[in-house]
Structures are given as C-alpha cells and as structure tokens.
Amino acid sequence: MFDADEDVGGNGLRILWMILCGFGIVLLSGVITGFLSAHMEAGGSALKMTDYAILATLISVTLLLAFIIWKLFQRMKSIGEKASRREKTYNRFLIGSFLFGGVTGIALALTGSFDANETDLFATGAMSPMLAIIMSVSVGLIMPAVTFYWHKNVVDEQEEAAYRFGALIAMYAFWFIAPVWWFLWRGGMLPEVNGIALYFITIFVALIVWFWKKYL
Amino acid sequence: MKNQLKVLRAMRNWSQADLGEHLDVSRQAVNAIETGKYDPSLPLAFKIARLFDLPIEQIFDDEFEGGNDV
Numbered sequence: 001m002f003d004a005d006e007d008v009g010g011n012g013l014r015i016l017w018m019i020l021c022g023f024g025i026v027l028l029s030g031v032i033t034g035f036l037s038a039h040m041e042a043g044g045s046a047l048k049m050t051d052y053a054i055l056a057t058l059i060s061v062t063l064l065l066a067f068i069i070w071k072l073f074q075r076m077k078s079i080g081e082k083a084s085r086r087e088k089t090y091n092r093f094l095i096g097s098f099l100f101g102g103v104t105g106i107a108l109a110l111t112g113s114f115d116a117n118e119t120d121l122f123a124t125g126a127m128s129p130m131l132a133i134i135m136s137v138s139v140g141l142i143m144p145a146v147t148f149y150w151h152k153n154v155v156d157e158q159e160e161a162a163y164r165f166g167a168l169i170a171m172y173a174f175w176f177i178a179p180v181w182w183f184l185w186r187g188g189m190l191p192e193v194n195g196i197a198l199y200f201i202t203i204f205v206a207l208i209v210w211f212w213k214k215y216l
Numbered sequence: 217m218k219n220q221l222k223v224l225r226a227m228r229n230w231s232q233a234d235l236g237e238h239l240d241v242s243r244q245a246v247n248a249i250e251t252g253k254y255d256p257s258l259p260l261a262f263k264i265a266r267l268f269d270l271p272i273e274q275i276f277d278d279e280f281e282g283g284n285d286v
Contacts, residue, residue: 005232005247084237158245158254214244 012215014072021065021072028062089154162213163206170206177201218277222250224268238267 035055039047047055083091127135151160178198184190225235225246232246239246239260248254256264265272 005243011244083233084240084242086240087236087242090242156241156245157257157260158241158248161254 011076012211014076015215016211018069018072021069024065025062025069028058028065032058032062084156086154086156093150093154159210159214162210165213166206166208166210169209170202173205174198174202217252217255218279219249219252220275220277221246221264224270224275225250239263 032055035051035058039051151163155163178193181190181193181198185192221235225232230238232243232250236243236246241260245254249256261272261276265275268275
C-alpha cells in the first residue's frame, strides 16, 4: 500500500532545500542589484549582448530556485491539510512574526528613522538611546513573554524535546568554544573574544540541533 | 522503541495529520513516533492507548525479552 505520509516523512530535507534555495535567491538578487548598480555607476550606457546574457542567466536561475521552493511547498502541503489546534496556532504565530518583522523592517527603512549602521546586526558602534530602549524592551520584555506563551501553548512535546536537546548542545558549545577562543587569543592566534559572536554561535548551534531533532 | 501506530492508523484510514489532530500534536511528531525517532511521554502514550482503546504494551514494544533485569 502506498502511504503518502511515509513518502513525505518528516519534511526535513524538503525544508532544508527550501531554506538553501531561499538563500540562493537572496544571494542572486544581491548579485543582480550589484551588477546593475555597477553598470549605472559606469555611465549607464546601453547593455551589451553579454550583459543581457549574464542578466538573463541570473534571473533564470533565481526564477528556477523560486519554482523549486513552490514545488517543494506544494509537496509538503499535499498531505497536510488537516492540522491540530497547536499546529494552527503555530502557523498563525509564524505568519504573524514574519509580517511583524517585515513591516517593522520596511517601516524603519522607508522612514529612515535610524542610521543604517545602527540597525545593522553586527554593528558595534554607538546607538541612539531611543533605538537602544526599543531593542532592549523588544528583546528583554516582549520576546520572553512571547517565548513563554510559545513553549506553554504552541509547540508540542516532540518539538519541546528538540528545543531541550538543542539548548543542551548549545550550552556545551558555549562552554567549550568560549575558553578555547580565550586561550587562543591569549596565545596571540585569534582576535579578542567577542561576546556577540559567541551569542550568535550558541543560537546557531541550538537552531541546527533543533532542526535535526524536529525534522530529520 | 518499536510501535504499531502506523498499522493502527492505517486500520482507521487516518493520515498522520488526522492522528496529529486527534492527539493535538503536529504531523511531524506523529511521523517521529512512528519511525521510532521519538518516544512519546507517558501522558501522550496513555492518550494514544485511550484513542485506540488498547493497552500501552500492545501499541509500544520496548523489545524486552525477559531476564533478570527489571
């Protein structure tokens, strides 16, 4: 008997490919924008045949990646019409978060409220007090409240276990990477230990393990 | 841990999403339990047993074959 569920499995590889294709689209969009910007800076004369060929190739590959994402999404959706209460809340939460993040990002970019260097993820320079307060309240108050609700009411026990294992491995990664980096810095082989870099490494490790345990 | 979840689900003609809806867990969770990648908690195991009206040990098999250890 053909079992569509067995064929689909945990959807892990499919989601992984969708993420990789998404990164590909972002990268290629950057290349296309860079190519056109360089052309405009060089005078903006009519494009040559080779330029058209390069652009057509880049756009074709971008569209192909978008098509692959759409096909993979359709394949995931084909057996997932029914969803539990938790899954529906989960999906609503994800869509809400993307919309909130997207609208906030676009609003900041369009109003030019803050210096681009201020809002850059890895910027280390000074920040305006207003932005510092907004970011602190978001990360220190809103996110913990949302996270508490997320773990209490939205994720199921299998995902909770994936989070726990991810957190454990991330904790060990921090415990081992931080002193190794510190020793190598003292030995003059690495730049000074960067707390923010360690923070992101820890999050990245937790995310990778969570994804592995939830989907693969 | 081996289990009969896939067979029991098929007997009721349920998809993994259907079973997930009954248990209030995601389809991924049902898939992970069926494939033995995740062992459910005791409360969820009892919920599964009640849903299929079977004792837990008829659904889940810890592959214990007797001996001195408990």
